[in-house]
Structures are given as structure tokens and as C-alpha cells.
Amino acid sequence: xxxxxxxxxxxxxxxxxxxxxxxxxxxxxxxxxxxxxxxxxxxxxxxxxxxxxxxxxxxxxxxxxxxxxxxxxxxxxxxxxxxxxxxxxxxxxxxxxxxxxxxxxxxxxxxxxxxxxxxxxxxxxxxxxxxxxxxxxxxxxxxxxxxxxxxxxxxxxxxxxxxxxxxxxxxxxxxxxxxxxxxxxxxxxxxxxxxxxxxxxxxxxxxxxxxxxxxxxxxxxxxxxxxxxxxxxxxxxxxxxxxxxxxxxxxxxxxxxxxxxxxxxxxxxxxxxxxxxxxxxxxxxxxxxxxxxxxxxxxxxxxxxxxxxxxxxxxxxxxxxxxxxxxxxxxxxxxxxxxxxxxxxxxxxxxxxxxxxxxxxxxxxxxxxxxxxxxxxxxxxxxxxxxxxxxxxxxxxxxxxxxxxxxxxxxxxxxxxxxxxxxxxxxxxxxxxxxxxxxxxxxxxxxxxxxxxxxxxxx
Numbered sequence: 115x116x117x118x119x120x121x122x123x124x125x126x127x128x129x130x131x132x133x134x135x136x137x138x139x140x141x142x143x144x145x146x147x148x149x150x151x152x153x154x155x156x157x158x159x160x161x162x163x164x165x166x167x168x169x170x171x172x173x174x175x176x177x178x179x180x181x182x183x184x185x186x187x188x189x190x191x192x193x194x195x196x197x198x199x200x201x202x203x204x205x206x207x208x209x210x211x212x213x214x215x216x217x218x219x220x221x222x223x224x225x226x227x228x229x230x231x232x233x234x235x236x237x238x239x240x241x242x243x244x245x246x247x248x249x250x251x252x253x254x255x256x257x258x259x260x261x262x263x264x265x266x267x268x269x270x271x272x273x274x275x276x277x278x279x280x281x282x283x284x285x286x287x288x289x290x291x292x293x294x295x296x297x298x299x300x301x302x303x304x305x306x307x308x309x310x311x312x313x314x315x316x317x318x319x320x321x322x323x324x325x326x327x328x329x330x331x332x333x334x335x336x337x338x339x340x341x342x343x344x345x346x347x348x349x350x351x352x353x354x355x356x357x358x359x360x361x362x363x364x365x366x367x368x369x370x371x372x373x374x375x376x377x378x379x380x381x382x383x384x385x386x387x388x389x390x391x392x393x394x395x396x397x398x399x400x401x402x403x404x405x406x407x408x409x410x411x412x413x414x415x416x417x418x419x420x421x422x423x424x425x426x427x428x429x430x431x432x433x434x435x436x437x438x439x440x441x442x443x444x445x446x447x448x449x450x451x452x453x454x455x456x457x458x459x460x461x462x463x464x465x466x467x468x469x470x471x472x473x474x475x476x477x478x479x480x481x482x483x484x485x486x487x488x489x490x491x492x493x494x495x496x497x498x499x500x501x502x503x504x505x506x507x508x509x510x511x512x513x514x515x516x517x518x519x520x521x522x523x524x525x526x527x528x529x530x531x532x533x534x535x536x537x538x539x540x541x542x543x544x545x546x547x548x549x550x551x552x553x554x555x556x557x558x559x560x561x562x563x564x565x566x567x568x569x570x571x572x573x
Contacts, residue, residue: 120252124295126277127223127250136220136248136278139198143191145245145274150187152273153180153238156265160234163261167233168355169400169431178355179235182512186239189514189531190246197246197535208571211548218539220248221322222298227289227312229304230258230402231358231452236303236326237266241279243534249299250278254292257285258402297321299538303360306523324527324537326360327520328450331479333363333507334467334493337371339483344505345379348456348483349387351507353434356399357454358406361479363507364451365440367467370460377438377458381421384434392433393426400430401453407432410453413446422454464489471497476522481507500524 135141153160157180164175190197198218205214224244228237237255244251253270255263267281282288293300293315302312303326316323335344352363368376388395401407407430414423414435422435432454437446440457447457461467480499484490490504500520503510511518511530519528529537555564 120282120291120295123252123276123280123282124223124297127252127280130277131220131222131250136250139195142194142198142246142248145278146187146191146194146242148273149238149242149245150184150191152269153183153187156269159265160262163259163265164234166261167230167259168358168402169398170355171397171399174355174397174399175234179232182235183238183242185512186242186514186530186534190242190535193532194246194535197532198248205545206571208553208568209545209547210553211551213546213548215544215546217542217544218247218536219542221538221540222249224249224251224299224301224538225254225292225295225297226251227254227292227300227302227304228256229360230256231355231360233259233262234266240301240303240529240534240538241270243529244301244538245279247535247538249538251280252292252297253279253281254289255281255283257283299323301529301538302326309525324519324529325525326518326527326529327478327523327525328360328452329475329477329520329524330364330447330450331361331477331481331499331502332467332471333366333481334483335366335368335372335376336464336482336484336486336489337369338485338489339372340485340505341372341376341379344483345376345383346387347506348481349380349383349434351509352456353384353388353398353454354508356401356432357410357434358399358402358452359508360452361501361508361511362452363456363479363481364477365447365457365459367459367461367470370462373438373458373460377420377436380436380456380458384421384436388434392422393424393429393431398431398434401432402430404430406453410451410455413449413451413453414455415444415446418444464492467493468496471499476500476520476524478520478524479503479508479510498522500528 160180161172161175164170201216203214205212226240255266263283270279270281296319300316300323306327309325309327392398418437420436420438422433424433435455437457440459476498478500480502482490482493482504501510514531517528517533518530519525527537555567
């Protein structure tokens with residue numbers, strides 16, 4: 115569906131939401147079950163589309179996208195009744211007799227704009243949360259992943275009427291036109307530069323927004339870490355989806371005493387996981403397009419490449435690459451890499467990391483490999499970041515029991531599970547005042563005795 119009839123779609127969705135059709139929890143559960151069945155039905159096509167757009171294998175496509183969407187839908191089906199229920203809270207004695215409660219309420223008509231790197235997961239996951247919260251939605255998938263966007267459009271069009279969930283395809287022009295419209299809530303996943311533009315537009319209409327952005331996520335490896343296991347897990351997480359993962363380790367900060375050993379183990383793990391010729395590995399992905407291929411190649415310094423470095427422009431493939439002896443002045447450290455290039459830097463003291471993190475933009479993810487509990491506690495307390503792992507990478511985003519999101523430059527707001535329901539809801543604070551009693555102290559004329567009583571209760 116193109117942008118030409120967006121006004122008609124928005125009118126239909128506002129009318130449908132105002133009808134109250136999306137409010138009953140039974141309706142939301144029915145729609146989630148319908149979506150679950152649709153995802154299962156389209157699973158082969160989803161896998162084929164992910165392979166066409168990003169070279170993802172069937173296993174990786176299910177592990178990192180389709181399977182996680184099914185898990186989020188299942189979580190919402192199980193818990194949405196409790197999430198949507200009114201929550202009784204204590205009432206101050208000054209308001210006796212009353213009952214106070216918080217009522218979760220959907221925003222209304224929401225816009226979901228998704229990226230190309232995990233095009234199915236990052237479109238459907240927020241949609242699942244929006245449906246569970248009782249909203250209508252306009253979904254805008256990325257133009258850079260056309261095969262997946264096409265499957266999403268066909269699946270959601272078959273599953274829902276456009277007055278409930280509509281899909282708008284296209285590129286920058288369509289994005290710009292959508293942002294000119296008034297929505298009740300905007301959910302965006304993508305780059306920091308585009309995130310700034312989103313926030314400028316939503317500020318004009320005072321529309322609440324969630325931004326899921328990115329940044330240079332560090333991976334700390336101290337002298338106590340289990341180096342072989344650290345290398346194994348870092349290589350998996352860094353080169354997953356050919357490095358095009360917003361929470362991938364962007365660079366390693368390794369204690370100087372174990373850096374050389376870590377670099378050797380990472381090189382060994384690359385050979386073990388991807389083979390001697392990674393570019394010929396059918397389970398290794400590809401870069402999304404030539405623009406990003408050229409950008410990533412421009413970040414590599416051949417003199418500092420100690421593993422990998424091979425490229426195939428025709429196939430849009432870059433081998434898993436490690437750069438050693440990197441400094442903060444190198445090109446690879448000036449922007450988020452978002453590709454299969456792993457720079458390794460060293461540090462001497464834990465305080466150096468804390469000082470460094472305080473100076474840098476706040477990352478979306480933060481990883482610590484250590485057996486030292488004091489180091490772990492110090493780093494996770496003192497450094498600001500969206501989320502992360504201790505002795506692993508990336509896997510924290512797979513849980514529906516924890517919110518996923520950034521902080522500062524890496525985003526605002528979080529979702530998944532309960533936090534996903536909450537982020538697409540406004541919590542109304544309501545006090546139900548009973549009529550069988552009416553305390554007189556608040557009314558004029560004010561008296562000394564009333565003030566004394568008030569001070570007793572409000573001290």
C-alpha cells in the first residue's frame with residue numbers, strides 16, 4: 115500500500131478506535147492468536163525473504179527473527195489480561211473514603227517505523243505489543259529489505275483490515291509524508307540521525323515517541339575472563355547477521371595482559387565457526403546494499419587487519435575481520451560500524467574504562483567478560499548503557515521478561531513483554547471518591563482546627 119490513501123486509512127483507524135472495538139481484552143487475544151497463525155503460515159516465505167534481503171540462513175532467520183516474534187506473541191497471549199487489568203494503589207487518608215487505581219489505556223492510532231537489519235523481528239515485535247495494548251497501527255517497514263517488506267505487507271493485509279492494521283511501503287518520501295501526519299504515538303527503530311528527525315517532527319505535535327537507536331557498544335574483557343569462551347561468544351554475536359546488529363559488540367576493550375591471546379582465540383573461532391573461506395559459507399550473511407558495503411570497507415585499515423579482510427563486492431560479502439592495535443583516531447572508531455569488522459583496543463586500569471565511558475555517547479549495549487565480581491559490579495553500576503550481558507553478548511534482547519531499549523544517544527523507551535505493553539499504553543491515575551462521607555476540612559472558611567488536622571495527616 116502506498117502513501118496516496120494514508121489520509122483515508124488514518125480516518126478509518128481513528129473511527130475504528132473510537133468505536134471501542136480494540137478495547138476488550140478478548141478481542142486483543144483473538145487478534146494475537148490470528149497473528150500467530152499467520153506467522154506460522156508464512157514462515158517459509160519469511161525465511162526465503164530474509165535470505166534474499168540479508169543472506170540469512172533458515173536457522174538464523176528463525177532463531178533471530180521469526181522464533182522471537184512467536185515467543186513475544188505467546189507471552190502477550192498468556193499475560194495480557196493481567197497487564198490490562200486495573201491496578202489498585204493505596205489512597206492517602208486525607209482522601210478517605212476513596213479507591214485509587216491505575217488504568218492502562220491504549221494511546222490510539224500508532225505509527226511503527228522499522229529498520230532493514232532485522233526487518234521481520236523489528237516490525238512485528240512492536241506491533242505485537244501495540245495490539246496487546248489495544249491500539250490500531252500503521253506499519254512502515256524499510257525499503258532496504260524489499261522481499262521481507264513484501265511478505266509483511268501480504269501477511270498483515272490478509273490477517274487484518276486496514277482500519278485496524280495497515281502497511282505502508284516505500285522509501286524516504288513515504289517516511290516524510292507519514293511524519294507529517296498526526297498520530298497518537300510513534301515507535302521508531304533505526305539510526306541516530308533519523309531518530310533526531312523523528313523527534314523533531316513529533317515535537318511539533320507533542321506526540322509521544324519511543325526511539326530504538328544504536329551506537330558503539332563496547333565489549334570489556336578483563337584479565338580474569340575465560341578467554342576461549344569469551345572469544346567463542348564474541349565471534350558469534352559480532353558476526354551474526356554479518357555484523358548488522360544494533361546490539362553487536364562494536365569494539366573490544368581488552369586488558370593489555372591478555373589482548374594478544376584474545377586476538378588469537380578470536381581468529382581461531384572465526385575459522386572454526388565460519389570455515390577457512392567465510393565468503394563461501396552459505397550460512398554467512400551479506401551486507402544489505404552497495405552503499406553500506408562501501409562504507410564498511412572504508413573503515414578497514416589493511417595495515418591493522420590481523421584476520422579476515424577479504425571482500426566480494428558482487429556478492430556484497432565482507433569476511434569476518436579483526437583489527438588490532440586500533441586507536442580512537444582510526445576511522446573505524448569514529449562511527450557505529452554495523453558490519454563484520456571488530457576493532458580491538460587495550461586498557462590498563464578499570465578506572466580508565468569508567469572515565470572513557472563517561473566521555474563517550476551512551477551505548478545501546480554493554481558487555482563484560484570477567485570472573486571478578488567486583489569488576490562486574492563496578493562496571494555495570496558506574497557505566498551508563500541501555501542493556502547488556504555479563505560473560506555473553508546479544509542474548510539479553512531475546513527475553514520477554516526484560517525490557518529492551520537504549521538510554522541517552524542510544525534511544526529512549528523500552529519494549530518486550532510487560533514493558534512493551536506499558537510503552538504502548540497510557541496509565542490513567544483515577545481516584546474513585548465515595549459519596550457516603552465528605553470530610554469538611556478542605557472547604558472554606560478555613561479554621562485553625564482544620565489546619566492542625568491537615569498537618570497531622572500530611573506530615
